[in-house]
Amino acid sequence: MPRRRSRDHHHVYVVLLSERVWNEPAFRRANPDHDILKPCVYVGMTGLDPDLRFDRHMAGVQANRFVLKYGERLMPELYEAYNPMPYRAAVEMEVELAIGLREAGYGVWQA
Template sequence: MSAADFHHNVYVILLDDAVAEHPSVLRLNPQRDPTKPCVYVGMTGLPVEHRFENHKNGYKSAWTVRKYGLRLMPELFAHLNPMPYEAAAQMEKDLAEDLRAQGYTVTGGT
């Protein structure tokens, strides 16, 4: 693999706690710890800041981020990036699972 193959990133976006009022979000997080943040986990081939802006502007956006997204949380993902597409696709799922297991209320990550 060349360096050009490592251009995908996983990312985590802090969501307003109000997202947890949605039954669909609660169903995904039965073991949630209400003292931990609500987050969205995704992956992209774009710079993560650009992807966050796309979400907020309604372009290929998750409704949870468009309505409740506050900021990126690089402390939860920067150390993982960049990586090849296949690794990012798997890492998105693994990171969402790991954060959910720690009590975060997680959307995305599929």
């Protein structure tokens, strides 16, 4: 196993959103090809542990509005394999993960 460098502390994460988020016009516009059998999610990146970042969203600290209002839980099965990583890699992986999930039919919000 490669040795982890101290700067490799960034993470991507995915939050399951309540299906009620579909009632938000901006979310619907961002996901015209959403497969209703797939969940709606938020994809983010952080220098914190994803559990702590989710707790901060839910407490309203630097929170995404959809996570604050509709966040249910983290979905580590969709992101754990990628973490941790350097900042630049996390920035890129956030976008790539969001695109991949959207192409797979998920409803995705990524800010």
